[in-house]
Amino acid sequence: MAAHMGRRQFLLSLASTGAVCSWPSMPTAQAADQTTVNRTTQGVGVKVTGIEILKLTSHNAQQALYLKILTNTDVQGLYGPIDQEAALFVDRFFGSHLIGQDPLAVNAFWDRMFRADRHSRGSHFIMGLSAVDNALWDLRGRLTGLPVYRLLGGSRQTVRAYASCLGFSQEPAALQAKARELKQQGYQHQKWFVRDRGPKQGPAAVSQDVEVVRLLREAVGPDVDLMFDAYWQWDLPYALAWAKRAEPYCPRWIEEPVQTANLEAFIELSRETSIPVATGEHFYSRWDVHKFLKAGAIQVVQADPEWCGGVSELVKICTLASVHGAHVIPHGHSLHAAMHVVASQPVEVCPLVEYLIQKMSTYYVFEKFQPHPVNGVMTLSDRPGFGIEFDDSKIKDIKVVHWTQS
Numbered sequence: 001m002a003a004h005m006g007r008r009q010f011l012l013s014l015a016s017t018g019a020v021c022s023w024p025s026m027p028t029a030q031a032a033d034q035t036t037v038n039r040t041t042q043g044v045g046v047k048v049t050g051i052e053i054l055k056l057t058s059h060n061a062q063q064a065l066y067l068k069i070l071t072n073t074d075v076q077g078l079y080g081p082i083d084q085e086a087a088l089f090v091d092r093f094f095g096s097h098l099i100g101q102d103p104l105a106v107n108a109f110w111d112r113m114f115r116a117d118r119h120s121r122g123s124h125f126i127m128g129l130s131a132v133d134n135a136l137w138d139l140r141g142r143l144t145g146l147p148v149y150r151l152l153g154g155s156r157q158t159v160r161a162y163a164s165c166l167g168f169s170q171e172p173a174a175l176q177a178k179a180r181e182l183k184q185q186g187y188q189h190q191k192w193f194v195r196d197r198g199p200k201q202g203p204a205a206v207s208q209d210v211e212v213v214r215l216l217r218e219a220v221g222p223d224v225d226l227m228f229d230a231y232w233q234w235d236l237p238y239a240l241a242w243a244k245r246a247e248p249y250c251p252r253w254i255e256e257p258v259q260t261a262n263l264e265a266f267i268e269l270s271r272e273t274s275i276p277v278a279t280g281e282h283f284y285s286r287w288d289v290h291k292f293l294k295a296g297a298i299q300v301v302q303a304d305p306e307w308c309g310g311v312s313e314l315v316k317i318c319t320l321a322s323v324h325g326a327h328v329i330p331h332g333h334s335l336h337a338a339m340h341v342v343a344s345q346p347v348e349v350c351p352l353v354e355y356l357i358q359k360m361s362t363y364y365v366f367e368k369f370q371p372h373p374v375n376g377v378m379t380l381s382d383r384p385g386f387g388i389e390f391d392d393s394k395i396k397d398i399k400v401v402h403w404t405q406s
């Protein structure tokens with residue numbers, strides 16, 4: 001009937017039924033009490049009261065930094081290990097901005113901080129913001145009793161890991177033996193590093209870097225994905241030559257063949273090879289990612305939730321990548337935030353997490369529940385937040401540290 005009315009007549013008819021400008025009825029005193037209880041358990045009224053950067057030292061002098069966010073309740077947020085560059089910015093800048101804030105309003109805080117400093121678009125500033133964002137997500141999880149991946153809408157409790165083989169010998173027999181061993185351990189995906197040679201060594205170096213690919217394919221057969229990371233050590237002609245000769249061995253991707261700043265080189269390499277091109281561990285925020293995706297420069301985004309802006313930003317990056325049909329496989333210098341974001345996304349967007357075999361063997365020494373793949377698969381816990389709990393038996397000393405101006 002409304003379709004046959006004029007606009008003014010239609011609005012008047014709504015007003016006459018009370019549908020316009022109707023105020024909600026006020027709660028009774030008893031209902032108000034109940035509302036207060038429910039709202040407190042939902043985190044309403046919770047405020048940040050302080051931050052602490054904890055420096056943990058083990059009995060064998062290993063050290064790690066964790067960020068704790070304190071509130072006016074007995075619930076705290078915890079995240080780590082965090083990089084020292086991030087810790088410094090949290091201590092010197094973000095801490096004072098956090099006090100008194102609603103810890104659930106992570107998007108609002110992120111946006112305010114990104115506008116708060118003219119150098120906020122990268123580097124150590126956004127590493128600090130990432131640490132805060134991740135600790136706030138942990139706090140949100142602890143307030144609600146839910147793991148972060150569930151808060152993000154995820155349903156997967158397991159995520160597949162790829163073996164990241166930094167530091168292993170590339171002597172041919174040792175290389176093939178380790179690749180076969182990892183396959184036997186259940187890893188269906190392995191990444192190897194081709195960063196020790198490059199244009200400086202002349203044309204023979206390309207042949208040697210192609211031979212690494214051939215040896216690995218020979219060792220694992222056709223059904224294991226092989227990825228290669230050149231960590232900025234090549235130039236475009238070297239990358240083009242390597243890609244042309246490596247294509248028959250079907251690498252799943254070539255990572256950071258040239259410096260990430262060189263967008264044009266990524267565009268040309270992506271145009272010239274069938275091997276997917278990856279980068280992103282040095283992306284800061286969704287805007288860096290957008291430039292590469294819009295230009296068709298990469299097919300795999302490796303944004304790191306401890307460097308790109310935290311869980312909040314990585315989720316936005318996943319949405320952006322899904323529009324372009326690209327994968328997001330976060331850089332794995334740390335795992336908690338990466339695992340939870342990957343588990344929150346469709347496998348078609350986030351198929352894998354990186355597991356740096358050598359680094360991770362000691363990285364989480366202070367934690368009771370250390371993330372570790374079994375048969376190449378990581379299982380997320382049901383503990384609230386990121387589920388981080390300290391193992392007191394591993395801690396010789398905990399200090400709250402500060403970086404002061406001298």
Ligand SMILES: [Mg+2]
Nearest residue numbers: 229255256281
């Ligand atoms: Mg890398």
